[in-house]
Amino acid sequence: MKKIAVFLCCCVAVFLCFCVSMAPMFSTRADAMAGPAPDSEKVVVEEVVVVETAGAFLIDNFESGSLKYPREWWIFEIEEGEVVSNSGLTGGDPKVAAEVGSYSLLLKGPATDWYAGGCGTYLAQPKVNLSQYNTYQLDIYGNGPGSGSIKIEIIDDDNNNWEVEQDPANNYVPIYDDRIIYDVRVDWNGWQRVSIPLDDFVDDNPGVGDDIWNPEQIGGSGGFLQTQFICIAPKGDGSVNYNVDNIMLITEE
Ligand SMILES: [Ca+2]
Ligand SMILES: [Ca+2]
Numbered sequence: 001m002k003k004i005a006v007f008l009c010c011c012v013a014v015f016l017c018f019c020v021s022m023a024p025m026f027s028t029r030a031d032a033m034a035g036p037a038p039d040s041e042k043v044v045v046e047e048v049v050v051v052e053t054a055g056a057f058l059i060d061n062f063e064s065g066s067l068k069y070p071r072e073w074w075i076f077e078i079e080e081g082e083v084v085s086n087s088g089l090t091g092g093d094p095k096v097a098a099e100v101g102s103y104s105l106l107l108k109g110p111a112t113d114w115y116a117g118g119c120g121t122y123l124a125q126p127k128v129n130l131s132q133y134n135t136y137q138l139d140i141y142g143n144g145p146g147s148g149s150i151k152i153e154i155i156d157d158d159n160n161n162w163e164v165e166q167d168p169a170n171n172y173v174p175i176y177d178d179r180i181i182y183d184v185r186v187d188w189n190g191w192q193r194v195s196i197p198l199d200d201f202v203d204d205n206p207g208v209g210d211d212i213w214n215p216e217q218i219g220g221s222g223g224f225l226q227t228q229f230i231c232i233a234p235k236g237d238g239s240v241n242y243n244v245d246n247i248m249l250i251t252e253e
């Protein structure tokens with residue numbers, strides 16, 4: 001009996017020693033699982049994280065060459081809504097032309113009853129505060145008078161569900177959230193930077209939402225949810241033709 005007890009004690013001691021010796025290995029593995037991703041994964045993560053630098057929030061500069069990442073765009077009805085090379089787009093403001101990089105988003109096509117289609121993207125992310133910016137800015141490459149107009153839409157979340165519910169029977173107008181808009185008439189040649197104070201946007205669906213632009217993520221609201229461009233021709237049976245780039249929210253004094 002005594003021998004069995006001694007044997008069991010030895011077994012327990014050996015087991016404890018084993019555990020102590022292995023502890024650093026286990027904790028290292030646990031730390032590794034909870035810690036930073038390996039470098040190969042980090043690259044992917046950094047590509048999908050939206051750039052948020054002091055004073056500016058980059059919506060997209062299209063330098064990925066894709067409308068799927070880092071930000072996913074939806075394109076509707078426009079004949080050509082695609083990322084294209086900027087290599088032939090050299091005119092306009094030289095400072096802007098020098099900052100548009102390799103790619104931009106081309107929006108081009110015929111209109112039916114003024115409307116030529118458009119594009120949009122969802123912006124809201126938890127803990128990304130878009131309410132700190134007061135200005136919408138983008139670079140536009142125009143093709144002279146007759147290029148068409150861009151109706152810029154932005155939408156907030158008034159029913160606190162981080163979604164935009166729209167009425168397909170009524171021009172896809174949001175039915176619970178505010179949509180505010182600003183029209184940019186593109187009548188110039190080459191690149192030009194356009195900065196629009198958010199205060200200059202107007203309510204596009206009065207009576208829906210609370211009719212107040214509230215981009216803050218408070219009370220369950222997603223705040224500033226999404227943006228869209230609606231392409232409007234200069235005449236009913238006309239067409240649109242311009243590129244957009246460096247779309248961002250900024251803070252101006
Ligand atoms: Ca670009
Ligand atoms: Ca909503």
Ligand SMILES: [Ca+2]
Pocket residue numbers: 156157158177178209210211212213214
């Ligand atoms: Ca609102």
